[in-house]
Amino acid sequence: AVWKSGLRGVHTEVPSIAKSIVNHVQTTLARQAYNLDNAGAYGAVAHTVRDDLIINWNDTQMHYTRKAPKRAYYLSLEFLMGRTLDNALLNLGTKDAYKESVAKLGFNVEDLIDSERDAALGNGGLGRLAACYLDSSASQEIPLWGYGLRYEYGMFQQLIATDGSQLEAPDPWLTHANPWEIPRLDVTYDVRFYGHAERFDDKNGIWSGGQEVVAVAYDVPIPGYATKNTNNIRLWKSAPKRGFDLNSFNAGDYERAVESSNSAEALTKVLYPNDNHMVGKELRLKQQYFWTAASLADIMRRFKNTDKPIKEFPDLVAIQLNDTHPTLAIPELMRILVDEEEVPWKDAWEIVTKTFGFTNHTVLPEALERWPVPLFQHLLPRHLQIIYDIDFEFLQAVEKKFPGDREKLARMSLIQEGMPQYIRMANLAVLGSKKVNGVAELHSQLVRTTILKDFVEFYGSSKFGNVTNGVTPRRWLDQCNPDLSNLITETIGVPKTTWLKDLYLIKGILDKVDDETFQKKFAAVKRKNKERLAAYIHSTLGVTVDASAMFDIQVKRIHEYKRQTLNLLGVIHRYLSIKALTPEERKKVNKRVVIFAGKAAPGYYIAKLTIRLIVNVARVINADPDTAEYLTLLFLPDYSVSLAELLVPASDISQHISTAGTEASGTSNMKFTLNGGLLVGTVDGANIEIAEEVGEENVFFFGHLAATVEDIRYQHAYHPVPVEQKSPALARILNEVSSGRFGDAHVYEPLLNTIRQSDYYLLTDDFDSYLEAQKMVDDIYSKDPIGWIKRSITSVACMGKFSSDRAIMEYAEEYWNIERVKLE
Numbered sequence: 091a092v093w094k095s096g097l098r099g100v101h102t103e104v105p106s107i108a109k110s111i112v113n114h115v116q117t118t119l120a121r122q123a124y125n126l127d128n129a130g131a132y133g134a135v136a137h138t139v140r141d142d143l144i145i146n147w148n149d150t151q152m153h154y155t156r157k158a159p160k161r162a163y164y165l166s167l168e169f170l171m172g173r174t175l176d177n178a179l180l181n182l183g184t185k186d187a188y189k190e191s192v193a194k195l196g197f198n199v200e201d202l203i204d205s206e207r208d209a210a211l212g213n214g215g216l217g218r219l220a221a222c223y224l225d226s227s228a229s230q231e232i233p234l235w236g237y238g239l240r241y242e243y244g245m246f247q248q249l250i251a252t253d254g255s256q257l258e259a260p261d262p263w264l265t266h267a268n269p270w271e272i273p274r275l276d277v278t279y280d281v282r283f284y285g286h287a288e289r290f291d292d293k294n295g296i297w298s299g300g301q302e303v304v305a306v307a308y309d310v311p312i313p314g315y316a317t318k319n320t321n322n323i324r325l326w327k328s329a330p331k332r333g334f335d336l337n338s339f340n341a342g343d344y345e346r347a348v349e350s351s352n353s354a355e356a357l358t359k360v361l362y363p364n365d366n367h368m369v370g371k372e373l374r375l376k377q378q379y380f381w382t383a384a385s386l387a388d389i390m391r392r393f394k395n396t397d398k399p400i401k402e403f404p405d406l407v408a409i410q411l412n413d414t415h416p417t418l419a420i421p422e423l424m425r426i427l428v429d430e431e432e433v434p435w436k437d438a439w440e441i442v443t444k445t446f447g448f449t450n451h452t453v454l455p456e457a458l459e460r461w462p463v464p465l466f467q468h469l470l471p472r473h474l475q476i477i478y479d480i481d482f483e484f485l486q487a488v489e490k491k492f493p494g495d496r497e498k499l500a501r502m503s504l505i506q507e508g509m510p511q512y513i514r515m516a517n518l519a520v521l522g523s524k525k526v527n528g529v530a531e532l533h534s535q536l537v538r539t540t541i542l543k544d545f546v547e548f549y550g551s552s553k554f555g556n557v558t559n560g561v562t563p564r565r566w567l568d569q570c571n572p573d574l575s576n577l578i579t580e581t582i583g584v585p586k587t588t589w590l591k592d593l594y595l596i597k598g599i600l601d602k603v604d605d606e607t608f609q610k611k612f613a614a615v616k617r618k619n620k621e622r623l624a625a626y627i628h629s630t631l632g633v634t635v636d637a638s639a640m641f642d643i644q645v646k647r648i649h650e651y652k653r654q655t656l657n658l659l660g661v662i663h664r665y666l667s668i669k670a671l672t673p674e675e676r677k678k679v680n681k682r683v684v685i686f687a688g689k690a691a692p693g694y695y696i697a698k699l700t701i702r703l704i705v706n707v708a709r710v711i712n713a714d715p716d717t718a719e720y721l722t723l724l725f726l727p728d729y730s731v732s733l734a735e736l737l738v739p740a741s742d743i744s745q746h747i748s749t750a751g752t753e754a755s756g757t758s759n760m761k762f763t764l765n766g767g768l769l770v771g772t773v774d775g776a777n778i779e780i781a782e783e784v785g786e787e788n789v790f791f792f793g794h795l796a797a798t799v800e801d802i803r804y805q806h807a808y809h810p811v812p813v814e815q816k817s818p819a820l821a822r823i824l825n826e827v828s829s830g831r832f833g834d835a836h837v838y839e840p841l842l843n844t845i846r847q848s849d850y851y852l853l854t855d856d857f858d859s860y861l862e863a864q865k866m867v868d869d870i871y872s873k874d875p876i877g878w879i880k881r882s883i884t885s886v887a888c889m890g891k892f893s894s895d896r897a898i899m900e901y902a903e904e905y906w907n908i909e910r911v912k913l914e
């Protein structure tokens with residue numbers, strides 16, 4: 091039939107692309123083609139690409155429905171997507187055709203790409219990981235949907251005040267229509283809060299009354315790379331169930347009339363900007379329930395369309411919990427099965443525990459979610475009953491296996507005793523899941539031996555695994571570093587549509603590690619990327635940096651455990667050392683540009699002080715003519731996915747220097763190494779596995795190992811040694827800061843005291859070893875430039891393991907039991 095033979099297909103030819111763009115200008119945007127600006131051109135191009143995506147999306151979803159395979163659902167409160175246009179063009183393979191079409195219309199495609207706002211619906215690692223996994227699931231043709239929230243305001247915009255401190259501004263990313271979303275105003279679910287719960291003898295119940303809020307679906311297509319398969323994220327927006335309260339309205343009380351509708355809409359207004367730190371706000375718990383309830387209702391409706399008996403639910407559905415944020419899905423599925431589907435409790439629990447998987451992303455105690463029982467009782471009374479019932483049965487089983495161990499029972503219970511009591515979400519996630527995993531080998535080991543030790547003893551170790559994180563090589567190599575991507579393609583003689591989906595193939599460049607011509611080309615790519623970054627720095631900060639200097643980058647959320655302060659104190663040490671040299675001696679110094687970027691949670695006082703100190707140290711250093719040629723220090727404001735795409739290809743070294751045992755994995759370590767930057771790092775998270783792959787001689791490791799951290803902390807507490815004795819070099823630097831050399835002497839004391847006093851993150855213990863590692867870096871970079879290039883080439887070549895394709899296939903095969911469903 092005509093409609094089947096490609097009447098509507100993806101735009102691949104220049105004339106049809108140009109025609110569609112003009113058509114969107116005139117119809118969708120209702121504008122004239124002759125006086126179009128960049129923003130208008132972007133909108134029209136985006137709508138043309140959107141059409142392409144929707145065609146593939148429809149075909150894919152129809153195919154999935156017809157084949158009815160087992161599907162995976164990735165529940166994540168964060169999807170840190172960044173920009174979409176460039177990624178969509180590259181994945182569809184239509185970038186060149188679009189470039190030409192856009193040029194014909196008088197625009198530059200790169201300018202349009204740069205005019206797009208980031209979708210910043212996430213804080214950091216966990217949210218960006220979710221975005222990489224979506225790209226990989228579509229590229230590997232795994233039937234997977236993401237479920238999240240459609241925040242009206244994403245991650246706050248970071249401004250730096252004149253005194254150096256961080257200011258936050260809202261991120262109203264939806265003020266211009268978002269061409270990448272498809273509103274599904276007909277796909278809605280009612281979600282209840284508060285009200286009254288009854289429980290009957292069979293542990294079934296009824297929940298009624300309270301407030302109802304409507305969840306409205308917004309879909310975002312996720313194109314796979316070099317495949318027609320296009321997956322989906324469904325993001326929920328909250329809306330009032332009835333426009334407004336008519337009784338109050340008729341009584342003339344207009345404020346009262348809109349009050350409850352406002353509170354419904356507030357639910358999905360804003361992303362909580364906390365990373366690795368739990369803040370027990372009622373609105374956050376409401377977000378979590380709203381999102382899990384809507385997602386489960388949607389999953390259940392799709393399952394029911396297959397007409398399969400309910401006990402086969404786990405044969406068609408796998409649900410992955412991205413940290414504990416969606417753990418309410420466990421009692422919610424119990425509620426649906428027991429209260430609504432009338433499944434007996436025992437059978438329901440079996441279904442639940444075959445359906446869920448739980449990924450833990452942190453062992454930091456302050457990040458583990460616990461919710462006060464009174465809040466829960468008020469907001470989700472039926473779920474509290476269900477949790478009590480799960481807990482009761484579980485503790486009986488524990489008591490049976492380990493009779494008389496009261497302390498073990500207290501540790502493993504879903505309820506933490508105290509005033510008030512708390513619900514431990516990680517324990518609930520473990521109980522309700524088939525498998526639990528950490529995100530790098532060391533982290534998964536720590537999960538098994540520390541926070542979940544009791545559970546490993548109870549369930550056996552086969553329930554607790556590891557899936558080392560990965561990053562998508564499409565965005566984090568091909569898109570952000572096209573010159574390196576092209577060089578790899580021409581060197582290994584494999585089409586990029588092949589190696590970008592099987593990243594182990596880049597090993598092929600190892601053959602050329604000693605080839606001088608290749609070394610030159612490889613070095614030229616890095617140099618060009620550094621110049622691109624230098625141009626950005628010049629245009630945003632007005633600072634000129636020397637692209638021949640070593641670029642040394644640490645970009646990530648600002649957190650004490652990530653130890654930006656260690657890096658900064660190292661920079662001060664470098665500054666004072668250079669300053670102490672004669673002008674003649676200075677000529678031998680390895681030139682460095684040290685770059686920081688990252689956001690601090692708005693309520694995290696020490697992290698904010700860290701930013702302020704970096705900015706003010708930079709002011710002093712950059713204004714000093716004695717050192718200007720050799721050292722520049724910069725804080726780039728408003729770190730984002732798009733800024734990362736500029737920074738990642740431009741590093742000579744990057745720093746991943748968390749106290750050993752604290753960084754679960756890290757993912758930017760993978761991005762920098764994949765782009766030829768070497769690592770300065772601690773023996774932590776995925777740094778360890780990167781070193782295993784690229785060779786330990788190519789990573790600059792320093793610092794104490796995870797196994798000794800606890801002992802050292804014990805010594806800090808019971809046999810404290812002053813900084814002066816442990817590291818005279820460090821003591822001197824702290825005193826310089828205290829003396830006011832970098833301004834505001836008194837302001838930084840609380841930050842300095844975290845080091846002088848308990849020093850929980852072991853800066854004093856690791857400082858000298860850090861300086862030694864940095865000295866190695868300087869020596870090799872300045873004395874053996876060819877050796878450096880070889881290390882860099884070798885590192886890139888050995889990064890195949892860290893593709894998120896590898897990770898997503900491990901989840902598919904070992905956790906979800908799901909197969910590829912390719913759309914032909």
Ligand code: 26W
Pocket residue numbers: 213214215216217219364365366367368369413451452457458459529559753754755756757775
């Ligand atoms: C409840 C507050 C809260 C918010 C966010 C607690 C914890 C989180 C996230 C789990 C923090 C996070 O992003 N963790 C990071 O996850 C990455 C992806 O697995 C890892 O690479 C990072 O090491 C880990 O810090």
